Amino acid sequence: RKEVEQDPGPFNVPEGATVAFNCTYSNSASQSFFWYRQDCRKEPKLLMSVYSSGNEDGRFTAQLNRASQYISLLIRDSKLSDSATYLCVVKGTGFQKLVFGTGTRLLVSP
């Protein structure tokens, strides 16, 4: 089983839609969780950290469910510029190593 699993998509949504991605992780001892965004042919950029209490940044909301070992990302009022690949990242086993999921591709259309 992969340490971090994501649905690769693509998720095709119209502008203004709400879309949610889930990510599951296998290591119950994981402590830190993140969502990164990666545009085509660009480096990953940190979108937000995911806290135990959940957190919101504008149109983006991240949630952590430790009991079920998954994290989620909700995007409201989707914009064309939200089209990208969203990477789920978990601090895995070993000393300070981050583990990246394979990413979920989002395509927002007019």
Next chain:
Amino acid sequence: SAVISQKPSRDICQRGTSLTIQCQVDSQVTMMFWYRQQPGQSLTLIATANQGSEATYESGFVIDKFPISRPNLTFSTLTVSNMSPEDSSIYLCSVRGSGGIYEQYFGPGTRLTVT
């Protein structure tokens, strides 16, 4: 977040040769990492670059193939040695500062094609 630059941004190399990639950060950082992202894949950690000592390599990566230097807290190099077409990939430098909870930032990457 730190500003990270990498050189070269891209290169096309012949098999059997070596390429050294440079990573420069505009501030001192605690940790520096080198990742590889092959086409259509996610990121794979190659090694952690340790200042003043040998890098810590992940399973499947060895020092002879990917020698790494980190002479100070703002600079590191990764060399891809004796290249083959399978080494064609994007190589990314990543840094983590002294604060934060393991938040990491990435350089723009070096796109390597081996012919």
